[in-house]
Amino acid sequence: MSHSPTLEFVLGLAMHRQIRSPWQKFKQLKRGYFSLLILAGLIVLSCFAELIFNSKALLVSYQDELYWPIFSDSIEGKQFGLDYEYETNYRQLKKTWQMDSSNHNNFVILPLVPFNPTEVDLLDGLYPPHAPSIENQHYLGTDTIGRDVLVRLVYGFRIAIFFAITLLIVEYLVGVFIGCFMGFLGGAFDLFFQRIIEVWSNIPFLYIVMIMSSLITPGFWSLVLIMALFGWMSMTWYMRSASYKEANRDYVLAAKMMGASNFRIIYKHIIPNSISTIITFIPFSVAGGITALTALDFLSFGLPAPAPSWGELLKQGVDNLDYPWIISSVVISLSFVLMLVTFIGEAIREIFDPKHKVYYE
């Protein structure tokens, strides 16, 4: 089917006017783009952390039989000819087989860093924290208990970033919808929620968390819930004004006339048209989520021990400035991740900046 000249003209004009999609624009903002690539890489990497940072072996070959300890149930030491009935210590197994000159066929392939995040490595004659050492495979040293700092950083990052993302989804789901309804419906509903939000945001969040965590032992989901309870308000104001503006636009009125339900109008028309507001805030909310969890863990009101956590490492570092590898590892990682997130945020703000928009004539 061939296009009519008019349509082609319109399309061409549109191509010209809009120049490029937001994604293409984003790609051109190198700092933000590479930050996103690095961050995405880190997140993907952390999802496969068990393959790289684990005390279990990747592969064991014993008497011509292959074992995949990471992917299987715990394998007792006696399975590999050792004298104990609990989970095999693969680092030791590797050492034993390497020392044994009569051993030719048996081998162990360990992950890159052969420790898990809660494992305590107590070295003979030395007391934790152990300094960074390639020989001991503690590349960033250990914490005051003897757990590997690098491994805890990685698993701590995974928890923090997924915590921040989950928190963001919950907060935005509630905040965006309530905000939109406030702006769209107006009237009593708007007034009522305005007052609710004003009162709610004056409750000191930290005290509530302290009280809550004294009543229950906080877990991942309960923390998300508590923090979302006090975090959904900020989005409502932005969405309220955005939908307030949109509500009187022609396309919304048209939809109304055609009998679309309020929910449909908001979901199908208003939100897609105010998406730029939402997207712009996302990176900053992620950064906020990470810092909030870190701060709570720092104050011991966060995830319970022995969960790997940046806040807990930070606390240990501050209490033990004599062992600089703890504090420096966590401060550098935290600043780096927050920096990446901020760069992404800046780039997004840049592409949605109305100053750069091409206006219809």
Add this chain to the structure above:
Amino acid sequence: MNNTHTGQNMIGLSLFEPRNDSKEYGQLAFMLIFLIILITPCSSQAAKLPEGLTWLTNNASPEWSSAQAEKGGLVRLNISSFPPTLRTVGPDSNNSFRSFLLDNQLPLVEMHPNSGEIIPVLASHWAYDDDRKTVYYKIKPHARWSDGKPITADDFIFALKFNRSKSIVAPWYNKHYSEEVVDIIKYDPLTIAVIGARAKPQQDLHYYYSIQPRAKHFHQLDKNWVNRYNWKIEPNSGAYQVGKIRKGKSIEFLRKTNWWAQEDRYLRHRFNADQVLVKVVRDPNTAFKYFERGELDIFNLTLPKLWHEKSNSPMFQKGFIHKLSFYNQTEQSASGLFLNLENKKLQDINVRKAIAHGLNFNKIIKQLLRNDYQRLPSFHTGYGDYSNTDIKPLSFDLTKVSELLNKSNWKEKDSRGIRIKGKQRLSFNLSYGNKLHEAQIIVLAEEAKKAGIELKPQYLESTSFYKNVIEKKHDIAWLGWSTGFRPAYWQHFHSDNAHKPQTNNITNFANKEVDGLINQYRLSTDEQERIHLAHTIEKRIADESIFIPSTMVPFTRAGFWRWLKLPESIATKSSKSLFDPFNPTTGGLFWIDAKVKIDSLSAKRSGNGFESSSVINTDYKN
């Protein structure tokens, strides 16, 4: 004996007044009637002293201070927070600073820190009534309050009124001095009797029914007492009185120049520094830096990291700061794991014993605590003859764990190597309320996995931890109890206190036979019988494996600048600290050598040094 606490509280939870163990209501009713009869007609009239009393005193026990001690100088210590009040009772008073004030309120008599004999302090003589509840005291005629007024019988009678008064807003004191101490009777201005509620062995009476006088002329008991006396300096009987207070920063104590007791036996040659300055330094790391710079004179080095690592800095190596470790023999805190019998899995004694065998305390002691600490043998350790020294704690032994668990049908293992029985997993929450112990708990949990037992560490903020435990909602709790004067079984192991919240039987242990033994122990006034009963009960409790003892610290150690001097014997058998400035029994033994101080400071300025000194005294090592 300056400590009147008969109940025990959990260590690290100083917010709470110790819990009183008297719950005998029948006796209480009787006491109340007795009280009414006693108080109404006669408390204002002079009573008549019973005839035939044998007045005792003790001027023969060896002293433990040094005659070479010189008076003078300044000593600087640190505390972590400024006290919220200078009151010693009432709201907010149970803080770490309170002992500085209370130690300067002398008791009537004390126990000799080495031999345990009764020695005179405020009282010169004492006598026992045949009812085994009453002790008579003669107050030293030269005893004076810090404002110069004499200490008399009226101050003791007032102290009872004071401690029972609602104005002081201190329920624990109200209860204790109403239920435990029946009355104080004045015979003449310097002779009193203290009547306790229950019969006790003679020596124990001094402890359980001890009372410190309160200056009657100073206090005005009304509903404003708490606020009015927040920052008032109460007259005291000890060697020091509070001097300058810099709010939020420091509190100074000044030695009384003509202290009434300075020539009294057992108190002479002690309390030598002219000025004791207690500085507030919030962070322990900062405090240590202050100490190394010479802005503090003394620093407690009990933590292994401080003793072994941090104290290798130049000031130690150059001999400016000396290190001293001193083994003592004091009551040890009953600390360890408390297994709650309300948990179905823990009701099986094989499981409890398996847990005890699955805890690798040796590894902790060796690899975390640098072999400094020792395994605590039993619940009541260090109570002299009362402790049963035949009890040995169960050691880490995986074969025994296997045997025990197999016996109870915990034979299978799940994918993570944890034992299972049907759908049940051998998994418990291990709750704790002090971050200091986290390292040990995590290592124990890791090791217990080898035994197929999962212990999930559960940190609770200290207040909620306390609540959780006292309401018996825990599976296994890690905590320690403060020590008492004699073993206390009723509050911890009697069925009266099992399966109900707000009591100290946190294992919910209830056994008829043991109940009988405990009742006998409580009623007996014969010391030998009590000792025998204590040994029997202790063994029964150990056999039940409801309490798994952790570690103990059988020593005290400190770093101090070289101008501080101690007696040749260094400290006493019951010294809990080497440089305690005020404790009536063990404190105030050190003095400041002014000449050495001048030499040291000039050497420090010129960059010279001395021979380093690190001493471990084992005179009282078991």
